[in-house]
Amino acid sequence: MELPRYHRLRSTFYRLQASRCAACQATYFPPRPYCLHCGSRNLEELRLSGRGRVLSLTRVYQPSRGFSDGVGTLTALIELPEGLRLIAQLTDVEPAEVETGQEVEMVVRRLRTDEEQGLIVYGYKFRPVVGARAAEGANSA
Amino acid sequence: MRDVSIIGVGQTPVGEHWAHSLRDLGVEATRAALADAGLERPDALFVGNMVSGLLCQQENLATLLADFSGFPGIEALKIEAACASGAAAVRVAQLAVASGAHDLVVAVGIEKMTDLAIDGVTSALATAADADYEAAHGVTFTALNALLMRLYMERYGYTRADFAPFVITAHENAVTNPYAMFRETVTPEDFLNSPMVAEPISILDSSPVCDGAAAVVLCPSDRARSFTEQPVKILASATATDTIGLAPRKDLLWFGAAYESAHRAYRQTGLRPEEVDFFELHDAFTIVSALSLEAACFAERGQGVRFAQECHIHRNGKLPICTQGGLKARGHPVGASGAYQIVEAVNQLRGHGGPNQVANCRVGMAQSIGGMASVAVTHILGV
Amino acid sequence: MSAPSILLRTEHRVGIASYGAYVPRGRIRTEAIAACWGLEQKRVPIRAKSVPGPDEDTATMCIEAAQNALRRVAVAADQIRAVWVGTESKPYAVKPTSTVVAEALGLTPFISAADMEFACKAGSEAMQTAMAYVGSGMARYALAIGMDTAQSRPGDSLEYTAAAGGAAFLFGRAENAVAEVEGSLSYVTDTPDFFRHAHRHYPQHGQRFTGDAAYFHHSQQATRALLDALGRAPQDYRWAVFHQPNPKFVRRLARQLGFTEEQIRPGFLAPAIGNTYAGSSLLGLAAVLDIARPGDRILFTSYGSGAGSDALSLVVTPRIGSLRAGVPRVRDYLERKQEIGDYGVYLRLMKKIHRE
Incomplete structure (x- = not known):
């Protein structure tokens, strides 16, 4: 397990730290040193809310090494209210329970399935919104 | 130069x-x-x-x-x-x-x-994506293309079955190519019943390992001419890139690198898309074929699949593609495929296309795509 | 109030400023376990228990519970000076769970952090330590979490109840509290009722110590001593929460101490999800706070093998109404469930079997 690499990634993996261009307000995840929109290099830290909406999803039957749960994981393209998108695993959901457009929220989970030895890699995944937050999402939608 | x-x-x-x-x-x-x-x-x-x-x-x-x-x-x-x-x-x-x-x-x-x-190969291929923000989350290459394919199907109202012509044509063309991996035809039923790799992408949507x-x-x-009677000119050679990750793109269903490299190539030659006689495109997945046709301006946005359904991609169609089987049926040894495309285009232009010879061809285009369409290399060859 | 020496008194008055819970989504029907091991269905202690997902562990569950606690109040990260995790299911044997939690919550680096172990009492141990930090003036706020993904040997009687879940409590000064602590104490003895040796996966029961000599004795002694010290009686309390190894024990304990079914009802979660070990009594307290009204008095007594009990007397303040809405309550987690009807699937989720 590449310890230094995952150590460096804590702020984005644990907290969805993004960046926002101070000049034009464009937002980026992962954070970037230069704004793609206006070229500014004055980008500031932005912590994302963790809310999102499924734009597209797929059930993966042929996983990468270290990601096999034996039954097929869900990967989704997620749109965030801060004006950006990311790709992440979905968790706490059966394939039949999720569809595009669904509101999801970020949780921190174990990313890999081969962690009995070495570092446990924690990072963001998304799941259907739980509880009252779900009702809120539904009302605002 | x-x-x-x-x-x-x-x-x-x-x-x-x-x-x-x-x-x-x-x-x-x-x-x-x-x-x-x-x-x-x-x-x-x-x-x-x-x-x-x-x-x-x-x-x-x-x-x-x-x-x-x-x-x-x-x-x-x-x-x-x-x-x-x-x-x-x-x-x-x-x-x-x-x-x-x-x-x-x-x-x-x-x-x-x-x-x-296979899981080692899947991991190795995923290194073409963003290592920290795609691969490290278990996002496979097929998964990225599957996300895109589902989006495309929902946006333009296609079903999985609509993508079959790409696969059927590629396999038909491979039958007579002695260098091809799959020298056998497939039927629409084969395509529909093919097991899933990452929904909606099945084994038959994918090029093989x-x-x-x-x-x-x-x-x-x-x-x-001092080396051969039949040299083939490189009329254009152009590379372009896009964001490494799929997610940040403003327009998810647009292959910016493919468009940019194709247009640089068109500009280098002064040729227009309709003057291209055949197109060796990067059919790593059926969705990539559709979006490649659109990015290189052979089909309108959302019409890449329809273009295939209307038989334009056949050997005798308006724009033959994958004339020796393409990545799908000739096979896709990843780092080699771009060179296979050039070899096959040269053979066509020299009249060495065998049973799949495109008649009277003078201009051929080959476009190879890397990563999640984050890099594209386009060549236009001519005699 | 007179101050008997057995009370753990703080310099400043302290209380719970916020709280958050977490229960994973999986539920194994215990009849599926019984069917595998040939146990008579009528001897199954509960109907279902919570099961963590394959990507969950104590750290991830702590993060969610603590996030829920922090979302209910506006407390700046630099005001929180300690995070303690009480658990007997640490993801690493050596490497604190609490630092992962602190990092994920954005509380690092100037913060105290440690994992605490006292079997099922580790969570309330963390609470008392947080009270001490705040009560002494060392910290404006301190976070205490009790959380477990309890392990049980396949076929063992523990397998019917060993569950996953817990809760986080943010302690602060009384003026910021939704429930003020009006007294607390701790009662411990060396009792061999339950233990797990180093390098062993599963704990074992210490012969017949489990019931009277351990759970009942310590829970009763701690509770009675606290009531005596405060001059209170069971009927002074609107609600009571105990550690919940199984429904039978909780009912019997409440009866022995003079608490009614009604008093224990909202915090009595074992019948629905089983025994969440270091999370058990804390999760019960979180469920009580979900429905508590200002002025409600709450008796809280944990129990941990080895053995000991922490008892707290709490009074709900009007600030309970000012907690932000929209944060999942215990009920939301109880209602969010994925039933696992098959023992093989359960074994896979618990990583007792896996594909090579």
């Missing part, structure tokens, strides 16, 4: 080469191309390869191939641009000859994928 022509081509059969190693395949294709050009030794060798380090524990691959091909001492470099590595090597070879740095240059694309178990190498020899156009 000097005009550049291709004076020799060579390829190995694509398949699962249990008896042949990375170096065997590379030497065979390189030597075949040199023999085709009537040459013993090039001035330089550019090796297009994506992941020999992870798949075969071999880097410094260009040195190895120069050595075992019998000419240690020459300039030899590995060129990497994910699945577009083979085409990128041709691009670099073209630059080397055009600039005057070298006269006789071999570009060989090569990949040996079947030495590893396989081994192979293909090579071309380049020289200045003004010297080409």
